[in-house]
Structure formats: C-alpha cells, structure tokens
Amino acid sequence: MTMRIGLQKRAITGISLLLMALAVSLMWISLYQGSDQIRSQLLKRGRVAADNLAYNATYPTVIRDTASLGDFLDGIMAEKEVLYCGIFDDAGTSLAERLRPVFMLHELDVVESDVTEEGLHNMLRHTVADVIASDDHREYVEYEGMVYFQVPIHIDHGSSDELGSELGLYGLGGALDESATSEDNRDVIGAAVIGMTTHYIEETIADLRDNMIWITALAILIAMVIVSVVVRLSIRPINELVVATGRVAGGDYDCKVREGRNDEIGDLARSFNTMTGDLKKSRDALVEKELLEALVVELRETQEQLVQAGKLAALGQLAAGVAHEINNPLAGIMGYAQLLTEKLRRREVEGISAEEVPKITSYVENMEKQSQRCKQIVQNLLKFARASSKEEMVDVDINAVVRETLALVDHQLSQSNITLETRYADHLPPIRGQEGKLQQVITNIVINAMQAIEDRGTITVSSELDNDRVLVRVADTGVGIPGENLDKVFEPFFTTKDLGRGTGLGLSVTYGLVHDMGGEISIDSTVGVGTTFTLAFPVAGVEPQRAVPRNGTIERTSQPLDGP
Amino acid sequence: MASKPGHILIVDDELVIRSLLSEMLSEEGFTVATASDGQSGLEMMNDGQVDLVISDVHMPVMDGSKLVTELRKLNPDLPVIVMNSIPDRDITTPADDRAIATVNKPFDLHELRSTIRRLRNRPRINPVHRTKSALGRPRDAARDAL
The missing domain is CATH 3.30.565.10 (Histidine kinase-like ATPase, C-terminal domain)
Structure with missing residues (x-):
C-alpha cells in the first residue's frame, strides 16, 4: 500500500524546499561576495601601507637613516594584521625590519602553539628573501597564511629631478605623478616589504559565514511557518469540500460548505452548494415518488381487500334475502311433495293403477330430494350471513x-x-x-x-x-x-x-x-x-x-x- | 276445559304456506284458521278458540316477533311454533318459554308434526288452562286429541 501524502503536505514541502534552496543560494552568493570584499579590503590596506612605507622610506634609505626607518616600521606594526615589515636596499640587504613577537601571536591564536619564535621569523625572513629575490613586483604574494606586499623604493631622474632635489624628497614626484615618469627614468634603490596575516580576515569571514547561516536558517524557519499557515488556509476549503463530498455521497444532502472566499475555491464551494441543493431536490422528488408509489400500492391492496370484503358483505345480504324469498316456495314444494308421497303410500290417490304407484312415488321422492338439495345450497349461502357468529x-x-x-x-x-x-x-x-x-x-x-x-x-x-x-x-x-x-x-x-x-x-x-x-x-x-x-x-x-x-x-x- | 285441543291458527303472508299447512292439518283432524299477518292473526284470537299458533317471522303490518309478544300478553302458556326462513337469525325465543318452538323453512312435515305433538303434550304450568282431565292425565288427553 502506498502512503497517501496530502495535498497540504505536498504543497508545504515543495514550497519549503524551494525557499530553502533559494535561501541557501543567496547565502552562498552573499558569503562569497562578502569574503571577497573583506579580502580585497585587506589587500588594499596592505598595498596602501606598503606604498606609503616605500614613499616615506625613500630619503632615509638614501641616507641610510635606520632609526627613521625603524620609526616608520613601528608605525606600520601598529596594524595588528602586520606580522612583518622591513626595508631593503637594492642589494637585498635588510636596513630595518620588525617582527611580531610570537607569544603575542600565540595569545591571539594567530599561529599554532607549537610555532616557535625562531621558526616563525625564519619562515618570514626566508619568504621575504624569496619575494625580494624574485623581484616580483606584483601587487602581492600569498604564502602560508600570509600576504606579502613588496613595493620598490626608487628615486626619479629627469624633469622632476630638480624639484626632487630641492625638496629632498626623491620618491615624492614618482609617487605623485607616476604616470608621467617611465620606468627608465627611475632608479630602484631598495624595497619596502609588508607581510600581513590573513588570520583575522578568515576569522571575520568565518564569523560572517556563521551569522549568515543562522540568519538564513531563521529566515527559512519563519518562511516555512508562513508557508504552512498560508497553505493550510488555502487548502482548508478544499478539505472541507472533500469532507462535504463524502457526506453528500453518504446521503446527507443538507450539507453546505462556506463560500465566503472570492477566488476559484470560493467558486468551487458555490458550485458545490448549488449541486448539493439540486441533488437534494431530485432526491426529495424521488422520495416523494417512492412514497406515492408505495401509497398507490397500498391503496390498491386496500381497495382489493375492500372489494373482497364488499363482495362478501353484499353476498351476506343477498344470501339473507335469497334465503327468505326461496325458503317459502321451497317449503311449499317440499311440503306438497311430502303430502303427495304420503297420500300415494296410503293409496288415497284415485285413478292410478297399483303398478304405477311405485313409479309415481319415486317421481315425487325425486322432487323432494331435489328440494332438499336446494335447501342445502341456500344454507351454504347463508353461511355468509353468519359473520357475527356467537x-x-x-x-x-x-x-x-x-x-x-x-x-x-x-x-x-x-x-x-x-x-x-x-x-x-x-x-x-x-x-x-x-x-x-x-x-x-x-x-x-x-x-x-x-x-x-x-x-x-x-x-x-x-x-x-x-x-x-x-x-x-x-x-x-x-x-x-x-x-x-x-x-x-x-x-x-x-x-x-x-x-x-x-x-x-x-x-x-x-x-x-x-x-x-x-x-x-x-x-x-x-x-x-x-x-x-x-x-x-x-x-x-x-x-x-x-x-x-x-x-x-x-x-x-x-x-x-x-x-x- | 270445554274446548277440544284441536284449534290451530296459521299466520303467514305466503299463501302457499297457509294452504299447505291447512291442507295437512285439517286432514289430521285439526280445526284450522289462517291469517296473512300478525295483526289479523291477533284479531282472530278474539273470534274463537285457539289452542296453538303457527306463525311466520317476516310479515307485513305486524311481524312474528311482535305477534309473539302480544300473544304472551293474552296467554302466557299458549303453544306457539315460529317458522324461521333464515336459520339462527330471525328470532330468538326466550329460553324459559317452554311453550315456544322454532322450525326452519323449508321444513319437513314429520318434523312439524312432532313439534306440534311435543308442545301440546308438555306439562301445563298455567292454572288458567288446567282442566281436570288435562291436569290428571295430560298425555291421555293429548292422545285423544290426536
């Protein structure tokens, strides 16, 4: 036997699944875009920081003022995401660098607890060396949970030299009007490197994801509740119709459904009520007809019985009348026949020869016998008159x-x-x-x-x-x-x-x-x-x-x- | 009583019954008088001696039942034979009136004769109609009469 799934359940399940799919897709898209944005913000900040560092570090690099460079780097380190920053000369030698102490990172749970200070710094220095050596001036390099920004420190020649010399800010012109100066007019004297951890943005993304999952789940739940209520409200008249149809099928033609709604279901309810009313009329007519037919049969039976009773009663009357009318002449016939028989026996009848007497006697006796039969018939008739027998x-x-x-x-x-x-x-x-x-x-x-x-x-x-x-x-x-x-x-x-x-x-x-x-x-x-x-x-x-x-x-x- | 017990009054509206009974009874030695309804029958009671009345039930003017009632006023002990033409229906005679008998039409002559004989030979209870001979030997008197 297959399980019966009601229209209501089916509608609720279908709509809920659709809503869920929609919500999950939306969430996924939002999460993807959100994390992308968070990432690009990080990259942007890193890039700006690195650009600023490279710009600011131009002069101190030229004059090898490591103290100033250190101050700049300390300022960079104020950003908690920056785990490493450093200034290198064109030979790749570090002029100044700052490293985040590993215990702080442990406390903040940025790196695994088994990562040592030395291990981390070696790893960072090693990577930075690789980045410097690669001379890769792409926007960033991502490696082992870190994003590295390397910006060259250069001084410009040509049209801007004078201004640059006057100002003493060799990198300023290039930074301000980079498009106006070509690469050929530049002299790279070093590089600024910033390494930022992606730990924080991943944490933010994870938080965002968690929040979005919760919000989506809640939204789905609320949506399901609303859907089920709406579906129930929509389907209830149909359920009523189903119940009402069952009742009508069972013979209850007085069954009505509410027809208040101004929609297709309301139309259906009105049609149903009209149909039930018509059915009731037909049924009533049929019942009337059956009753009438039964009555006619009854009447006919009664009439037959009355006719029979009437016949018997009429016969009783008739019998009484007939008995009265016939018994007198019959008494005469019987009596005279008997008298004649007696006379014949006594030989009192004249003119009849002795041989003829027995013959004539038998004639008269026959007459008497037939009269007796008449008497019997009349008595049979009279049995009707005995209806009120005592x-x-x-x-x-x-x-x-x-x-x-x-x-x-x-x-x-x-x-x-x-x-x-x-x-x-x-x-x-x-x-x-x-x-x-x-x-x-x-x-x-x-x-x-x-x-x-x-x-x-x-x-x-x-x-x-x-x-x-x-x-x-x-x-x-x-x-x-x-x-x-x-x-x-x-x-x-x-x-x-x-x-x-x-x-x-x-x-x-x-x-x-x-x-x-x-x-x-x-x-x-x-x-x-x-x-x-x-x-x-x-x-x-x-x-x-x-x-x-x-x-x-x-x-x-x-x-x-x-x-x- | 001086009168002979041989006077019979026949009351019936049917001529055939009156003539049949007259014929039969006069041949047997009875003095017979006839009437065609109860009223004339009752009048004839005053004209002379009547020892027994044979009456029909259904008659014009005065029917048999009424006649019996009137006769009983005159003489409570007078023998009366009622002829029913519808058995069991026409008349019901009082059970204690031993002087009344019924025969059903059509009757058998032997049955009628024996009924007359029985009524006339019954023990008399009315002192008015007692005679010395009848009182002493009623059976013999009846036999003499027949």
Missing part, C-alpha cells in the same frame, strides 16, 4: 381440530382411491380461533382437494410452526389450477366445476372464515402437479400482522456541516 374465540389445539375433521371425511376418502397422509408438528402452541369454523375450513379445503383429484392421488395434510404463526398445509396431487384462475378461487361464485356440481362458494366461505379468525389463507398450484393450500394462524397471544394499515415513511437525516 362462537367465542378460544385457544385451540390445531392438530386436534385437524385430526377430528379428518376423521369425519375419512369415510368419504376410503370410498375413493385417494391416500391421506398426515404430518403433525409436535408441541405446537395453541392458536386463537373457533373450533366450528376451523372444522368447516379444513373440511372445505379437503373436499376441494378430493374433487381436484380425478382418479387416484394423495392428499397430504401437515402442520408446522413458523415463527409466531402456525401453518396448516393441505396439498393434493390433483389437476392443479391455472395461473389466471389462482387470484379468483376465493371470489364468491367462481367455479370451474360443471354447472350444478359446485356453488363456487366453498373457498370464498373458507376465505371469510379464516379472515374472521385473524388468519391468512394462500394458494400455490401447478397445473398437472397439484395444489397446496396454506393456512396461517397467529399463535395465541400474538397480534396478527396485517398488511394494511401500514405507514410508509422513509427516514431522513440532516446535519449541517460544522466548520472545523
């Missing part, structure tokens, strides 16, 4: 109810080629319900399953616990129900059976009964494979969970972005 909701052991109910239909099953299999879950908790209704529900579903099996097949009845609900499944290996009919099987009067074989009420009655008890019924079917009805009842003591009403709320979180 049976109390009690704790019911569903396994026991299923066992009892199956015992009732067992006879019918044994007459057919249908195998009944049962799988009861152990230790099922009780459910809240009404035994009578439950029996009716199970009977209806099992009879439905029997009718779905054309020849031979299996009906499997099972029970199980599913969280807070007890499930009862009735699965058959019958013909199955096509998908387009699955939604309709619970609708009143929907039937696929031949006319007269089913009223189309069995499953809608079942649906109503299950819902009355707070349960749910669902159906799953594959044509040619079979159908499974699943009943679900809440365990006693658990509130049944209904799909409606339901609250469709989407949580929104909003937090303003705090400044750091």
Whole structure:
C-alpha cells in the first residue's frame, strides 16, 4: 500500500524546499561576495601601507637613516594584521625590519602553539628573501597564511629631478605623478616589504559565514511557518469540500460548505452548494415518488381487500334475502311433495293403477330430494350471513381440530382411491380461533382437494410452526389450477366445476372464515402437479400482522456541516 | 276445559304456506284458521278458540316477533311454533318459554308434526288452562286429541 501524502503536505514541502534552496543560494552568493570584499579590503590596506612605507622610506634609505626607518616600521606594526615589515636596499640587504613577537601571536591564536619564535621569523625572513629575490613586483604574494606586499623604493631622474632635489624628497614626484615618469627614468634603490596575516580576515569571514547561516536558517524557519499557515488556509476549503463530498455521497444532502472566499475555491464551494441543493431536490422528488408509489400500492391492496370484503358483505345480504324469498316456495314444494308421497303410500290417490304407484312415488321422492338439495345450497349461502357468529374465540389445539375433521371425511376418502397422509408438528402452541369454523375450513379445503383429484392421488395434510404463526398445509396431487384462475378461487361464485356440481362458494366461505379468525389463507398450484393450500394462524397471544394499515415513511437525516 | 285441543291458527303472508299447512292439518283432524299477518292473526284470537299458533317471522303490518309478544300478553302458556326462513337469525325465543318452538323453512312435515305433538303434550304450568282431565292425565288427553 502506498502512503497517501496530502495535498497540504505536498504543497508545504515543495514550497519549503524551494525557499530553502533559494535561501541557501543567496547565502552562498552573499558569503562569497562578502569574503571577497573583506579580502580585497585587506589587500588594499596592505598595498596602501606598503606604498606609503616605500614613499616615506625613500630619503632615509638614501641616507641610510635606520632609526627613521625603524620609526616608520613601528608605525606600520601598529596594524595588528602586520606580522612583518622591513626595508631593503637594492642589494637585498635588510636596513630595518620588525617582527611580531610570537607569544603575542600565540595569545591571539594567530599561529599554532607549537610555532616557535625562531621558526616563525625564519619562515618570514626566508619568504621575504624569496619575494625580494624574485623581484616580483606584483601587487602581492600569498604564502602560508600570509600576504606579502613588496613595493620598490626608487628615486626619479629627469624633469622632476630638480624639484626632487630641492625638496629632498626623491620618491615624492614618482609617487605623485607616476604616470608621467617611465620606468627608465627611475632608479630602484631598495624595497619596502609588508607581510600581513590573513588570520583575522578568515576569522571575520568565518564569523560572517556563521551569522549568515543562522540568519538564513531563521529566515527559512519563519518562511516555512508562513508557508504552512498560508497553505493550510488555502487548502482548508478544499478539505472541507472533500469532507462535504463524502457526506453528500453518504446521503446527507443538507450539507453546505462556506463560500465566503472570492477566488476559484470560493467558486468551487458555490458550485458545490448549488449541486448539493439540486441533488437534494431530485432526491426529495424521488422520495416523494417512492412514497406515492408505495401509497398507490397500498391503496390498491386496500381497495382489493375492500372489494373482497364488499363482495362478501353484499353476498351476506343477498344470501339473507335469497334465503327468505326461496325458503317459502321451497317449503311449499317440499311440503306438497311430502303430502303427495304420503297420500300415494296410503293409496288415497284415485285413478292410478297399483303398478304405477311405485313409479309415481319415486317421481315425487325425486322432487323432494331435489328440494332438499336446494335447501342445502341456500344454507351454504347463508353461511355468509353468519359473520357475527356467537362462537367465542378460544385457544385451540390445531392438530386436534385437524385430526377430528379428518376423521369425519375419512369415510368419504376410503370410498375413493385417494391416500391421506398426515404430518403433525409436535408441541405446537395453541392458536386463537373457533373450533366450528376451523372444522368447516379444513373440511372445505379437503373436499376441494378430493374433487381436484380425478382418479387416484394423495392428499397430504401437515402442520408446522413458523415463527409466531402456525401453518396448516393441505396439498393434493390433483389437476392443479391455472395461473389466471389462482387470484379468483376465493371470489364468491367462481367455479370451474360443471354447472350444478359446485356453488363456487366453498373457498370464498373458507376465505371469510379464516379472515374472521385473524388468519391468512394462500394458494400455490401447478397445473398437472397439484395444489397446496396454506393456512396461517397467529399463535395465541400474538397480534396478527396485517398488511394494511401500514405507514410508509422513509427516514431522513440532516446535519449541517460544522466548520472545523 | 270445554274446548277440544284441536284449534290451530296459521299466520303467514305466503299463501302457499297457509294452504299447505291447512291442507295437512285439517286432514289430521285439526280445526284450522289462517291469517296473512300478525295483526289479523291477533284479531282472530278474539273470534274463537285457539289452542296453538303457527306463525311466520317476516310479515307485513305486524311481524312474528311482535305477534309473539302480544300473544304472551293474552296467554302466557299458549303453544306457539315460529317458522324461521333464515336459520339462527330471525328470532330468538326466550329460553324459559317452554311453550315456544322454532322450525326452519323449508321444513319437513314429520318434523312439524312432532313439534306440534311435543308442545301440546308438555306439562301445563298455567292454572288458567288446567282442566281436570288435562291436569290428571295430560298425555291421555293429548292422545285423544290426536
């Protein structure tokens, strides 16, 4: 994993390195120029001193006044940098010389402590001899930490001789008007030599260097502080933007950044806030849309349930009315048929031969039987009118109810080629319900399953616990129900059976009964494979969970972005 | 009591029910009177002897429930058979009124006959309607009547 270096660190480091390089270069240039200047000053002073000495020493040299020469030299020695000075004649013989005592030099730490007086003086004399012998009249000679200035002492001939003789100052004219006199007009009578140590200027240069290093370091430090502050201030809005972007990505559309600055970053902040606002609007619209859609779905579900409930209620009304209207004529038909049967049995009917009596009796009995069937159909219808049944909701052991109910239909099953299999879950908790209704529900579903099996097949009845609900499944290996009919099987009067074989009420009655008890019924079917009805009842003591009403709320979180 | 226990009043707005029951009961020896609503039925109670009333529930003018209430004011012990056309819904009879029975339409004639027999043979509690014979041997009296 590569280390992440932030924009801020990078900017600070880059700018600091640049500043450092700049400062060091500047320091180096200044130091170089400074030391050069110090050096040239030393050289200038030495040169002037040597020139003055040579000039002043002209006359005493001519007359060999060593005392005067010594005085001049003492004056020169007042300069602490001068370690040696001397006057030589044209033969190179020393007329006067002065040497700095070595102990003073030791004290001032100008020379190493192991340098002896004799050694130093020998070295100086030796060098000066070399300088004299070389007749090198360059401005200076540098050797072993010393700078030597050799200036010839000469007297002029020609145009200036008179003045020079009068004044007695032979070297003056040459010194004053050197350009006017050529070398040929001169007579070198000796040389003035001054040796100066570079120790002091090196010390000064070292001090200068040290000071400059300190100043530069301090300057760099201050510059770095300023740079980091400036960079931080410049980059902080970007960091805020980074944080804000993260928040927006996380879904916080109320997040705003400060946009006070009047620069590119300020523009960016304004654009960001505009974008976030637009995003929020779009998101809100989307949420509204989702809520609306959820509401529409809910409404549709409620409407479907209302339609279903309305159908059932209307059917209940209808059933009551139909029962009242039909039962009277039905009572008439049944009653007269019975009366006729009785009369026939008592041979009270005239004009019918004895052979015909059984035949006619069977006709009338058929009439009576069909009336009984009508009565049954009307009673089925009336089960809707029993919505407010007085049976109390009690704790019911569903396994026991299923066992009892199956015992009732067992006879019918044994007459057919249908195998009944049962799988009861152990230790099922009780459910809240009404035994009578439950029996009716199970009977209806099992009879439905029997009718779905054309020849031979299996009906499997099972029970199980599913969280807070007890499930009862009735699965058959019958013909199955096509998908387009699955939604309709619970609708009143929907039937696929031949006319007269089913009223189309069995499953809608079942649906109503299950819902009355707070349960749910669902159906799953594959044509040619079979159908499974699943009943679900809440365990006693658990509130049944209904799909409606339901609250469709989407949580929104909003937090303003705090400044750091 | 001088009157024979064979007078039955049939109250129903349906002609078919009235004629069916008249036919059947008169053949069995009962004296039958009919009315098409509760109000006329109640008026006929004053016209003569009535030993048993068979009444529908849903009728114009005065329905079965009201009729039963009025009949009880006249005679708390008069046997009444109420015919429901919607089972379990039309009328609830007072549990302690042993003189009332219900049958559901459409009824079976055998069921109706046995209900009449049961009501007429029940032990009488009202001293107003006691006769010596009925008090001493109510079962025999009923058998004589049938």
